Amino acid sequence: MDMRAEVWSPLQHTAVWLGAWLHGHETTDDLLQALRDLGGRHELIDGRPLTDLLAQLRSVADVEGEDPVLRLVLSGPGEAPALPAGSDAAQKAARNGVGAITVKDNDLISSHVLVPDLAGPLTRWEWFTFTDPLPASAWLSPGEADRLLAEATRQAADIIERSGYRTDALNTPRLTVGALSDFYDTPGLPSAVPGRAAKLFARADRVAAIVETVTARIGDHTLDPQLLSLWRHIRAARMAGVAYAVADFGRAI
Structure with missing residues (x-):
C-alpha cells in the first residue's frame, strides 16, 4: 500500500489554486506554474490543452454564490467519494488515488466533476457533468x-x-x-x-x-x-x- 497516497493530497493545492484564480486572486501565469509544479504537464483526456479546461471552467463556474464554487473530494479505505454512486466519476475518483474536484455551475442546476489521472509527468483531466444534486459534503468548519x-x-x-x-x-x-x-x-x-x-x-x-x-x-x-x-x-x-x-x-x- 502506498502510504503517501493515503495521507497527502496534491489535489488539495490544485483546488485552492484554481479557486484563487477563479476569484481573481492569482494570475493565469502563476496558476499554470503552480499546476506544473503539482502535476507536470496537464491536458484534457481527449488531448486538448489545459487552457481549454480553464476556459471551460471560467465559463461555467458560479463565482457569485455564497457556497464555495470548488470543493475537494477525497476517499480512502472504507470511505467512498462523495459523488453519485456508481457513476464513472465516482469509480475513477476512487481508483486514481488522488480524488476529484467538484464545480458549482452558474446555472444553479448543473454540477461538474473534474477527475485527474496522474501518469508520471502528465496529468490528464476528465470532465463530468451532472444535473442531479451531488451528495452532500461533510460541511465541517x-x-x-x-x-x-x-x-x-x-x-x-x-x-x-x-x-x-x-x-x-x-x-x-x-x-x-x-x-x-x-x-x-x-x-x-x-x-x-x-x-x-x-x-x-x-x-x-x-x-x-x-x-x-x-x-x-x-x-x-x-x-x-x-x-x-x-x-x-x-x-x-x-x-x-x-x-x-x-x-x-x-x-x-
Missing part, C-alpha cells in the same frame, strides 16, 4: 475539522502509549517528520489563503508526516490500526480547508 483531527491524534497517541510500544527509531523522528512536512507543503499555497485554512492544512500535513514516518520510513506496522484511523480525519481536514479557502476567496473580492 475549519475549527471543527481541526478539533477532530487533534482529538484523533491524541487518542492514537494514548493508545500507542498504553500499549507500551517502544523503539529507538522513534526517539529522534523530528528531522524525518520535518523534512516530510516540508515536502507536503511544496509548492506552497496562494498568498490569499486565509489563516484558518492554512493552519488546518499545516496540521494535516504534520499528522500525515508522522503517519508516514512511523509506518513507511521506520517500517514498523504494529501500530497501523491506531495510525491508519487518522486517515479519515486527515482527508476531512483537507476537504474542509479547501471549502473554507475557496469561499473566503469569494468574500474577499
